[in-house]
Amino acid sequence: MFEFGCATATDAEVFETRNPARHSERVGRYGAVTPQDVAGHVTAARRAQRDWAALPVTARLHRVGAFVDAVAAQADAIARAITREQGKPLAEARGETAKSLDEARQMLAIAGQPLGAVHASARPGVLPMSMRRPRGVIAAITPWNFPILTPMRKVIPALAFGNAILLKPSELAPAAAFLMAEAGRDLLPEGLLQLLPGDGALGAALVASGAEGVTFTGSVGTGQAVFRAAAESLAELSLELGGKNAALIHDAPDLDACLDQISAAAFLCSGQRCTAISRVIVPRDLAEAVTEGLVARAEALVPGDGFAQGVTLGPLVSADQRARVDALVQQARAAGARLCTGGGAPDDPALSEGHFYAPTILDRMDAGNPAAREEIFGPVISVLASDSLEHAFALLNDTDFGLTSALFSTDACVINRFIAESGSGMLHVNHGTTPDSNMPFVGIRNSGVGACSVGPGAAAFYTTEHAVYLGTP
Numbered sequence: 001m002f003e004f005g006c007a008t009a010t011d012a013e014v015f016e017t018r019n020p021a022r023h024s025e026r027v028g029r030y031g032a033v034t035p036q037d038v039a040g041h042v043t044a045a046r047r048a049q050r051d052w053a054a055l056p057v058t059a060r061l062h063r064v065g066a067f068v069d070a071v072a073a074q075a076d077a078i079a080r081a082i083t084r085e086q087g088k089p090l091a092e093a094r095g096e097t098a099k100s101l102d103e104a105r106q107m108l109a110i111a112g113q114p115l116g117a118v119h120a121s122a123r124p125g126v127l128p129m130s131m132r133r134p135r136g137v138i139a140a141i142t143p144w145n146f147p148i149l150t151p152m153r154k155v156i157p158a159l160a161f162g163n164a165i166l167l168k169p170s171e172l173a174p175a176a177a178f179l180m181a182e183a184g185r186d187l188l189p190e191g192l193l194q195l196l197p198g199d200g201a202l203g204a205a206l207v208a209s210g211a212e213g214v215t216f217t218g219s220v221g222t223g224q225a226v227f228r229a230a231a232e233s234l235a236e237l238s239l240e241l242g243g244k245n246a247a248l249i250h251d252a253p254d255l256d257a258c259l260d261q262i263s264a265a266a267f268l269c270s271g272q273r274c275t276a277i278s279r280v281i282v283p284r285d286l287a288e289a290v291t292e293g294l295v296a297r298a299e300a301l302v303p304g305d306g307f308a309q310g311v312t313l314g315p316l317v318s319a320d321q322r323a324r325v326d327a328l329v330q331q332a333r334a335a336g337a338r339l340c341t342g343g344g345a346p347d348d349p350a351l352s353e354g355h356f357y358a359p360t361i362l363d364r365m366d367a368g369n370p371a372a373r374e375e376i377f378g379p380v381i382s383v384l385a386s387d388s389l390e391h392a393f394a395l396l397n398d399t400d401f402g403l404t405s406a407l408f409s410t411d412a413c414v415i416n417r418f419i420a421e422s423g424s425g426m427l428h429v430n431h432g433t434t435p436d437s438n439m440p441f442v443g444i445r446n447s448g449v450g451a452c453s454v455g456p457g458a459a460a461f462y463t464t465e466h467a468v469y470l471g472t473p
């Protein structure tokens, strides 16, 4: 069992996590940091950050690189912790860990690039320049669905750009983030990277702590609360929120390959991904074939303990999450959707102790159906039939979210229109919705606020920009 921070915590402050595949199995015990303790952590972070920011950039990047190597040396332990505490199959947990390391290395290269410019001079004897400096102390709050990827996506750029960071991982799956921080213990100055276990009250205290930057990944409702609270201190903000992502099939010469991509994008992490495809928009005359193809793929998935050979679908993270997914599926049926497969716990009695939900396909619904509008965050695909290209594009953009979307088409005009009009931050043509490690990770409208966390744009959040006028005496 994992144990972090319990030695100095009172019994009331200790919380536990359990294996979502087998609820009786305890996985971790954590000593929660109380909201009153946050100020002390910020002071320690501020002290460490001053010296860290003064290091030459190459020396700083060398040390963060050594930290990334130390995390890589723990990759297998981290992946196993994810499977035990969050539930995803081990191969997926290994893939998540590898991606987090890949993104980290890309970010190190980006942070070594020039961060300023020499501008045209408007006055004799004055050289105007712009430059960027570390922002200061960063408060980071992460969800449970990617227990290593999301923390690393915040920790590495924060450190690489010269900041200290206080990270509160989700209380449902903190082990991977703790293993990551442990790997850096002897490599980073004390106080520079601090892990603060706890619940939403601790998250709220962190947002109000006076940190210069607040980066949050999670649900829209919590993101709105974070936005309101950050306004008090005018902290710089980066919010990565939910999605209701669609795949629009216009023409797919190889329908099998197209449905393989969609079903992978929908069911990875049991659909608990902000970038999961959850709506499939398809011309009405193709709808039955698409539904049948998706049902076959859903029924071919093997639910079970993520450590077992051959398992391709883990449990949902908690009983609450399963109840939420099921409530939305039942509301969708009550509002007229047809249930084509799934719609409840799998039949296998061996799975009854875990929070499993059978992969579910719904179709024949109108655009107002809850399954067409709400972020379900479970293994559920809604198939929506369109009557024309106009109708298909109207359905595509009929959502408050704006994270990611996919188009399957060979028609250049339709592809151009999709690139110009799809109301999401990430646009995929003829493949699923998995983003690359060096590309901006962008959500617009209800899916995100502020600079993106991956790629060169991250500098806008982790640094402040300055105008410098270099005069002659």
Ligand code: NAD
Residues within 6 Å of the ligand: 141, 142, 143, 144, 145, 146, 168, 169, 170, 171, 198, 199, 200, 201, 202, 203, 204, 205, 207, 217, 218, 219, 220, 222, 223, 225, 226, 240, 241, 242, 243, 273, 274, 375, 377, 403, 443, 447
């Ligand atoms: P959540 O909003 O419930 O919790 C996220 C984090 O916020 C947790 O660490 C939680 O303890 C903390 N928190 C709760 N109340 C808080 C408050 N008042 N102030 C500050 N922090 C608070 O989200 P979740 O259920 O953990 O994660 C699922 C959601 O995350 C989904 O909506 C999903 O789409 C979204 N998500 C988005 C991205 C993205 O990059 N866009 C990535 C992963 C997940």
